Amino acid sequence: MRLRELLDADELGLLLLVGPRDGDGGLDRAISAVPTIDLADPGRFLGGGELVLTGLAWWRADGDAEPFVRVLARAGVAALAAGEVEHGLVPHDLVRACRRHGLPLVAVRPETSFAAVTEHVLHRLHRRDVGSLAAVVERHRRLLTDRAAPDSVLELLRHSLGLEVRVLSATGRQIAGARPPLHPKTASALAARYLAARRAGEAVPHRVTVGGRLHSLVPVRNGHGDAAELGDWLVAVEADVSRWPPTDAELLDRVVELLTDARSAHERAKAALRDLARRCLDLVRSSVPAEEIPVRLRSTAQAVISGVGTWPRCQYVVAGGERDGDRPVPASAVRVLLEEALVQEDGPVRATAQDIAATVDGDRAVLLVLVPEGGVDCAALQRRLSAALARWLGPADGVRVGVSSPVDDPGDSRRALAEAHNALRVAADGPDRVTVRGPDDLTAHVLSLLPLIPAEARRAFATRHLDPLRDHDRRHRTDLLATLETFLDCDASWTGTAARLHLHVNSLRHRVARIEQLTGRDLSRLETKLDFLAALRSG
The missing domain is CATH 3.30.70 (Alpha-Beta Plaits)
Structure with a gap:
């Protein structure tokens, strides 16, 4: 069982006071035991992975929490759950100490007994460790016969680890897994982060945070070669799977292998x-x-x-x-x-x-x-x-x-x-x-048709129409080409063009007359305006 699951149990009403450090993945730490300890030095009773319950009988004043928490952190416990009955609340001294050592701290309200917390955890651990052989056989039968094989595969993870797992495409479409599906923006963001991680050559599993939640993304490969990731499926788990114990990590690997087979069958069907x-x-x-x-x-x-x-x-x-x-x-x-x-x-x-x-x-x-x-x-x-x-x-x-x-x-x-x-x-x-x-x-x-004309023909057209203006601007340091572009952009409006260029209208008319003289074209004609627009877009 994982700390995240315990916090999600509404009937217990537990409150997270200190979360894991950034990137620590503490909420996904596996809970292996639930001892109740009220000794100031509990080290000899800890082996790592425990959810330690304490009624705080050992705490009397500020400073008492530091040595207690230091021992827990060194022992590698999963989290500390402190009851509020003894002092009415969890002392700030304990909160500060847990925050310094990066140890998750959970408050247990007075109406929730330690026995209820212990029973909840042990029930989950027992159910996972001694699951029915008949149920296991039935799940494997479904894997062999069910047409919705990916969903059956993911049911193994949900049953065995208590995690909601989804399979997404590279565009964020949910292919299989927990319902309801992720919000479309979240799914798209996860898929986009996956593609970026693949392109950057990052190690698997890819760890990404979206919406303040840490996810692990594991690829179900589509094939080999450049850009193969665009056809990948990805397993999205709201957990840091790099911190999972070897048995859980091996189960995930086996599930990914089964999903790879399902991916191949999906391709064959097409x-x-x-x-x-x-x-x-x-x-x-x-x-x-x-x-x-x-x-x-x-x-x-x-x-x-x-x-x-x-x-x-x-x-x-x-x-x-x-x-x-x-x-x-x-x-x-x-x-x-x-x-x-x-x-x-x-x-x-x-x-x-x-x-x-x-x-x-x-x-x-x-x-x-x-x-x-x-x-x-x-x-x-x-x-x-x-x-x-x-x-x-x-x-x-x-x-x-x-x-x-x-x-x-x-x-x-x-x-x-x-x-x-x-x-x-x-x-x-x-x-x-x-x-x-x-x-x-x-x-x-009509100008949208320009890309249909060969590039070489477009360049020749632009050169024929615009080079006389370019040559004149270069020799005389004028702005006839820019004037033409602005004139057309203003829909051949004399006052609008003059205002944009900060010119008197008579000065603008003189420039346009010079453009017509150099190019031999009449800008009062619609076809001339379209030709020059096309030349500007092509050049």
């Missing part, structure tokens, strides 16, 4: 869906006549996903990532990351794992997602990925996602896949480290 995504992608990109695509796609999707005689409404999602500015994140890692983000209960689309077929195409992940009315919420997907990757992405890293319009007919698949790739190109120019773009971003503004 094999058919991933094969479907690959066949769909190959067919859409093949030379098959357009009129044949509906029949072939309908048959493929019907057999593996929908089970109905009509084409399921779907969207394409294409994604990629880069590390250190030039090294791609493995597409398989991005694929798993998106699969997890899209099946969140409060996520960007109402989809289950069976509604997503995902594959890889070079350094990109490609997903076919069955969607209800409305489709994928690009803004929600960006928020979800940003929260998960906040601590994992470096300043030169990025993850980009493009989403197509919903496809109601299989004959539109080629167009939709091309649209998703175009949205991905637009996302590549996004200002954020995680950028998701969809069909609305392709039609919201």
